[in-house]
Amino acid sequence: MSLVSERLKLVRPSQTKVMTARAAELRDQGTDVITLSQGEPDFDTPSVICEAGIRPIRAGQTKYTAVAGIKHCGQQLARASVAIMASTTVSTRSRWAAAPSRLCSTHYLPASIRATIVIPTPCWVSYPDMVALAGGKPVLVACSERDGFKLRPEVLDLAITPRTKWLMLNSPCNSTGAVYSRSDLLALAAVLRRHVHVHVLSDDSMKNSPMTPTLQQWPHSRRTCASVP
Numbered sequence: 134m135s136l137v138s139e140r141l142k143l144v145r146p147s148q149t150k151v152m153t154a155r156a157a158e159l160r161d162q163g164t165d166v167i168t169l170s171q172g173e174p175d176f177d178t179p180s181v182i183c184e185a186g187i188r189p190i191r192a193g194q195t196k197y198t199a200v201a202g203i204k205h206c207g208q209q210l211a212r213a214s215v216a217i218m219a220s221t222t223v224s225t226r227s228r229w230a231a232a233p234s235r236l237c238s239t240h241y242l243p244a245s246i247r248a249t250i251v252i253p254t255p256c257w258v259s260y261p262d263m264v265a266l267a268g269g270k271p272v273l274v275a276c277s278e279r280d281g282f283k284l285r286p287e288v289l290d291l292a293i294t295p296r297t298k299w300l301m302l303n304s305p306c307n308s309t310g311a312v313y314s315r316s317d318l319l320a321l322a323a324v325l326r327r328h329v330h331v332h333v334l335s336d337d338s339m340k341n342s343p344m345t346p347t348l349q350q351w352p353h354s355r356r357t358c359a360s361v362p
Contacts, residue, residue: 140265140266140268141266143262143265143266144262144265144266145262147258147259147262148170148258149170149171149258149259150170150171152168152170152171153168153170153171156168156170172307246267246268246269247268247269247270247296248269248270248296248297248298248299249269249270249271249272249294249296249297249298250264250269250270250271250272250297250298250299250300250301250334251272251274251289251292251293251297251299251300251301251331252264252271252272252273252274252301253274253276253283253284253301253302253303253306254273254274254275254276255276255282255306255308255309256273256301256303256306256307256308257303257307257308257336260301261273269298269299270296272292272297274288274289274292276288276309276311281311282306282309282311283306283311283313283317284302284321286320286321286323286324289321289324289325290324290327293324293328293331295330297328297330297331298330298331298332299331299332299333299334300321300325300331300332300333300334301334301336302321302333302334302335302336303335303336303339304318304335304337304339305339306339307336307338307339315361318361319361322361
């Protein structure tokens with residue numbers, strides 16, 4: 134009798150980590166390998182960032198924090214988020230160390246269990262497994278290269294059913310780099326207004342990464358779901 138639950142059996146190994154491990158194995162064997170599996174810079178962390186992390190350690194700030202984290206850090210993050218997303222108000226009460234933990238936890242909300250979640254693809258490899266682990270059903274919707282790998286409003290409309298509870302939207306998209314403009318998001322919002330039972334789970338973790346071909350237009354072209362009324 135297996136000790137592994139049926140739900141856990143639905144979770145597949147992360148192909149990103151499989152590729153990374155394989156590259157490390159080949160590198161140990163003397164093979165010159167360029168790894169394109171996970172978003173890791175090919176340069177060392179800038180010294181100013183290193184020092185910002187080291188200073189609190191030297192100052193003795195090494196104790197447990199409150200569940201919500203360090204208050205002044207949260208306030209600074211909130212101010213930065215408000216500046217980026219213009220009119221949006223960001224709460225300082227909830228902060229997470231990384232996007233995956235927040236996304237995964239969201240799928241354990243009662244509204245997510247046994248529900249269907251629309252996920253535009255290509256997508257980050259862990260999205261479908263997060264949904265399956267929480268007892269939901271991922272509905273993978275293919276986005277065409279001719280559309281810039283972005284979800285079209287009419288395609289979203291067809292994917293929604295009475296059991297749909299979430300649309301997972303990632304802009305800029307990991308892994309295609311697709312960026313949704315304001316007009317793109319407004320078109321999707323028009324569809325969602327006809328389906329008021331569907332919520333949006335917006336992964337904006339790459340919003341400050343300049344991945345567009347014309348970098349000089351990046352600050353003006355970037356939009357997040359939270360910035361669209």
